[in-house]
Amino acid sequence: MHSLFRAACFCLVLATQPLFPGRADAQEKWPPIAGAAEQNLARVAKHPPVAKALEGIKADSVRMFEEQVRLNEIPAPPFREQTRAEYYLKKLREAGLRDARIDTEGNVIGVRRGTGRGPRVVISAHLDTVFPEGTDVKVREKAGRFYAPGISDDAAGLASLLTMVEHLTKSGLRTVGDIIVVGTVGEEELGDLRGVKALFRDDKDIDGFISLDGVGFGRIVNHATGSHRFSVEFKGPGGHSFAAFGLPSAIHAMGRAIAKIGELKPPADPKTTFTVGTVRGGTSVNAIAGDATMAIDIRSNSQEELLKFEEKVVAAIREAVEEENRRWGSKAISADIKLIGDRPAGLTPIDSPIVHTARAALRTVGADTRAITAASTDSNLPMSLGIPAITLSSAGQGGGSHSLGEWYTPTNNWLGPQLALLVSLGLAGVEGLTEPLLEKRTKK
Numbered sequence: 464m465h466s467l468f469r470a471a472c473f474c475l476v477l478a479t480q481p482l483f484p485g486r487a488d489a490q491e492k493w494p495p496i497a498g499a500a501e502q503n504l505a506r507v508a509k510h511p512p513v514a515k516a517l518e519g520i521k522a523d524s525v526r527m528f529e530e531q532v533r534l535n536e537i538p539a540p541p542f543r544e545q546t547r548a549e550y551y552l553k554k555l556r557e558a559g560l561r562d563a564r565i566d567t568e569g570n571v572i573g574v575r576r577g578t579g580r581g582p583r584v585v586i587s588a589h590l591d592t593v594f595p596e597g598t599d600v601k602v603r604e605k606a607g608r609f610y611a612p613g614i615s616d617d618a619a620g621l622a623s624l625l626t627m628v629e630h631l632t633k634s635g636l637r638t639v640g641d642i643i644v645v646g647t648v649g650e651e652e653l654g655d656l657r658g659v660k661a662l663f664r665d666d667k668d669i670d671g672f673i674s675l676d677g678v679g680f681g682r683i684v685n686h687a688t689g690s691h692r693f694s695v696e697f698k699g700p701g702g703h704s705f706a707a708f709g710l711p712s713a714i715h716a717m718g719r720a721i722a723k724i725g726e727l728k729p730p731a732d733p734k735t736t737f738t739v740g741t742v743r744g745g746t747s748v749n750a751i752a753g754d755a756t757m758a759i760d761i762r763s764n765s766q767e768e769l770l771k772f773e774e775k776v777v778a779a780i781r782e783a784v785e786e787e788n789r790r791w792g793s794k795a796i797s798a799d800i801k802l803i804g805d806r807p808a809g810l811t812p813i814d815s816p817i818v819h820t821a822r823a824a825l826r827t828v829g830a831d832t833r834a835i836t837a838a839s840t841d842s843n844l845p846m847s848l849g850i851p852a853i854t855l856s857s858a859g860q861g862g863g864s865h866s867l868g869e870w871y872t873p874t875n876n877w878l879g880p881q882l883a884l885l886v887s888l889g890l891a892g893v894e895g896l897t898e899p900l901l902e903k904r905t906k907k
C-alpha cells in the first residue's frame with residue numbers, strides 16, 4: 464500500500480501532548496529507576512572534572528541565554544537553515560569540535576571521539592523553525608518574558624547543546640563511547656525529518672539518539688507519534704453547469720470521499736487521528752468542477768494502526784470515485800493520491816537503559832521526571848529503526864510554541880546543559896570511571 468505513494472514530503476509540527484499531566488502518582492506508574500543508572504550517574508556527577516563542569520555551566524547561564532538570543536535572531540525557515548547552520552558550525556568548532564562539518568543535507572555534525580571501544584551516541588537539537596522567511600525573529604522583552612518566534616523551539620535546545628559541548632571540552636574528560644553532536648535541519652513541518660533521515664542513512668553505526676527539543680524540563684518523549692499526510696487531487700472533464708449537465712464532478716466526488724472518511728472510526732488506543740485539513744477546487748459557481756484537491760493528516764502512536772487506517776482512507780477515496788462515475792454513467796473522474804508527509808511512529812520502551820539514564824540524570828540535577836509521553840520529533844526516525852532514542856526538553860519556562868507569540872524565560876536555564884552533559888556521559892561512559900549505560904548494537 465505504502466509503496467504506491469512516493470512523492471515529495473512535508474512534515475508536521477511537534478505534536479504536543481500536555482507537557483505536565485500534573486499527576487502526583489505518575490512516578491508510581493513507571494518502573495523504578497534502575498539502580499545501575501542511578502549509581503553510574505552518582506559516580507559521574509561526583510567525579511571532580513564533571514562536578515566542575517556542572518558548576519561552570521551554572522555560572523555560565525547568562526552567556527548561554529545571550530547565545531540563545533543570537534541563534535534565534537538568525538532566521539532558519541524550513542529549507543533555509545544554512546545561515547544558522549554555518550554560525551552553529553563556527554560555534555561548535557570554537558567550542559572544541561574542530562572537525563565539525565555540514566553534511567550533504569545541511570546538518571551540522573561534530574564528533575567527540577571516545578576510546579573507540581564504546582557506543583556511539585548522538586545528542587542533537589534542531590536548527591529549523593516553523594516560521595516562513597520574513598518572519599520577525601528579533602527577541603523582545605516584556606514583563607520579564609522574552610518573546611520571539613523560535614526562542615523556545617528550538618533555540619533553547621541549540622543553546623543547551625552548545626553550552627554542554629563547551630564545558631565538556633574544558634573538562635578534558637575522555638569518554639568510552641563517541642558523542643556525536645548534531646544540529647539537525649528539517650525537523651519541522653515540510654522538512655519531514657529530512658535532516659535526521661539523512662543522518663541515519665549516512666551513518667549505520669549509531670547506537671543511541673537524544674534530541675533536545677523545546678522547553679518543559681522533566682519531560683521525556685519515548686513514544687513517537689507517526690503521521691502520514693496526503694494530498695488528493697480529483698480530476699474530471701469539467702463543463703457548463705447547464706449545457707454540460709450529466710458529466711461527473713470532481714467536487715462531488717471529493718464530497719463523497721470526505722463524507723466516507725468522516726465516518727471512519729480509528730482506535731482510541733493506540734491513539735489514532737485523522738482530519739481533512741484543507742479543500743480547494745472548482746472554477747465557478749456555474750461550472751461542473753473539473754478539479755478538486757484536499758489534504759489529509761493521519762496520525763497514530765502505532766505504525767501498524769497508522770498503515771491500517773491509511774488503507775481505509777484510500778479505500779474510501781476509491782469508492783467515492785467509483786460512486787461518482789457510476790452516478791453519471793462515466794469513467795471520467797480520477798483521484799491521484801500523493802504522500803506529502805511521512806513521519807514514522809515508534810517506541811523506546813519505558814524500561815530501556817536510555818530512559819532510565821535520563822530519569823536518573825534528572826534526579827541527579829535535582830529535578831523530577833514530570834512526564835513520559837508521546838510526541839512527534841526527530842526521535843521518530845531512530846525509534847522507527849529500533850534504535851534507542853528519546854527527546855528531552857530544555858530548562859526555563861516557555862510557551863506559545865509555533866506561534867508568533869512564542870516566549871521564553873531563562874529561569875534555571877543551566878539545568879538544560881547539565882542534563883545533556885550527564886545523559887551523554889552516562890550513556891557513553893567516562894574512561895577509567897564508568898562503563899557506558901548504552902549498549903553497542905551488534906553490527907549487521
Ligand SMILES: [Zn+2]
Pocket residue numbers: 477589616617650676677
Ligand atoms: Zn521543536
